[in-house]
Amino acid sequence: MEILELITENVAAFLKAEYQAEGPAPKIESTNPNFKGDFTVVVFPYLRISKSNPEATANAMGTYLVEHLDEISGYNVVKGFLNLELADAFWVNCFEELHPKPTEIPAIGKGQKVVVEYSSPNTNKPLHLGHIRNNVLGYSFCQILDANGYDVVKNNLVNDRGIHICKSMLAWQKYGDGETPESSGIKGDHLVGKYYVRFDQEYKKQIESLKNDGQSEEDAKNNAPLILEARKMLQDWEKGNSEVISLWETMNSWVYEGFDQTYATLGVSFDKVYYESDTYLLGKDIVKGGLESGVFYQKEDGSVWVDLTDEGLDHKILLRADGTSVYMTQDIGTAELKYSDFKMDQSIYVVGNEQDYHFKVLQLILKKLGRPHWEGLHHLSYGMVDLPSGKMKSREGTVVDADDLMAEMVQTAKTQTEELGKTEGMSKAELEELYHTLGIGALKYFLLKVDAKKRMLFDPQESIDFQGNTGPFIQYTYARIQSVLRAAENADFNLVSSLETEEKALIRLFTEYPQVVNDSARDFNPSIVANHAYELAKAYNKFYHQCSILGAKEEETKNFRLALSRTCGAILQHACGLLGMSMPERM
């Protein structure tokens, strides 16, 4: 905001005029609500210059600022804090300037291309709540980058190959009896997930039996017939065995159909999809190249490794002795492919923090290989969603299924809406849309209001709230604003000369919004936008109760308050759009 620059300049001028000295730029903060004022300058850093006590220094500075800046109407001093009071006219001017374009964001990303990889599902099981956090976070962050002027490519890397995929394929082959989504009525991804779980159950049985025969735990895990068969299947797959490939294609197509449905319900989308089956060979080639150039080394058994001990890390395998590739191999290949496709300035990976080490290693490897894109790699590392019982594990069935959860949320929205009974006259289709908007909105906001870096807890016993700091609260505020605007005759725009505290609070939050969107992009953190939207909704409801809009005594006041409402609605809608939430006109 310009006012902050003005204050900064005038503090410097004050130091020069008063003490013939230069000092650090002032720390200007919002005044603590317990004190009178709008902005606060902390004067402690200037005591060295003033050689006086905090109060005297602050008073001298305050006097100077009031004299030189029309915007500042007064000041007060508490200890070393100079609280500056800004004139109502200043805030009214702010509103006049911002109101035609309240959601215009400084384009800090202009000219920069960013590929954001998120979702990245495995095709051996359906999505769960952890994946929802990833998807919601990734999608939202793409919207935020876009709002900041970045050229964004939303990218999904599908984990469609590997030993884990072979496990569900093998189990289906052995125990499936030809079951299909059509024959069973089970959604494709869930059907395949069923066999992934089945594999694990049978595998465990075999391990137990081998242990009873006297094998060690580790030997049993390596010698169980099922795991040997799965490994064989992976090798056959890499060799292009037609029977295996055909089974793989069939089962993957079931999964994709299921995922498409889940993505559609969740409201996320992608500009570009990569499949690891298409990128791992490129990865292998690059690893072989690195071996030839001496960046990597080979062990006697034929496996290929990278030595990262100089960087304080470990040795890391890049190709197995049997020649098949590992996770890292694929990621090297995909990184290369992305760069040749997009020549991006930044490559962002939305992946859980359990892979912090993996991405550290990936970046170092790309650097060692001299790839130009190593530097723009950024891991948007987010915390796991834990249950009260601990971590979610697909194989053990302790997951909150994505499809189930979304359906529950929509159902809860329906129940709550019907209880309140405010939807008279809405068609069935409109109602369905409303329930979806509210249910999914509640879910997304629940996941996005928490700092992405932090792990979070989800208790399936307690349903996600629709009151308080929630998505529906913000949606409600928006619907309320729309209701007022609908009831208003098309009013002229005009300004007023003095403000209620609730009006001032709203304008202040309006002015902060563009900076909030910038900060959110810079910090890789959508929760900053979410929290600001909540603050704004809260401030509006307070205003709504305290100040009559349509019933205002003066026509000017009414028009002004309508303009405040319109602006507030626009920002709420924009902010929630960045979070991937839609807004109802009525609820």
Added chain:
RNA sequence: GGCUCCUUAGCUCAACUGGAUAGAGCAGCUGCCUUCUAAGCAGCAGGUUUCAGGUUCGAGUCCUGAAGGAGUCACCA
């Protein structure tokens, strides 16, 4: 065991990156719908910011140590 991260009200989370008397929501209690949507508003209660030191005018925030928890160190992804 090595490394990384976390610990704020009964519960879930904030705290503008070192500023004032640590804030919200939920749960609990009390008021407010004949007036623009009560999914709302106002209020009460709830805290030694895990503990012990240190740095500083000032520490939830920075440094050291301790306790508890999570992740990772896989030829899983």
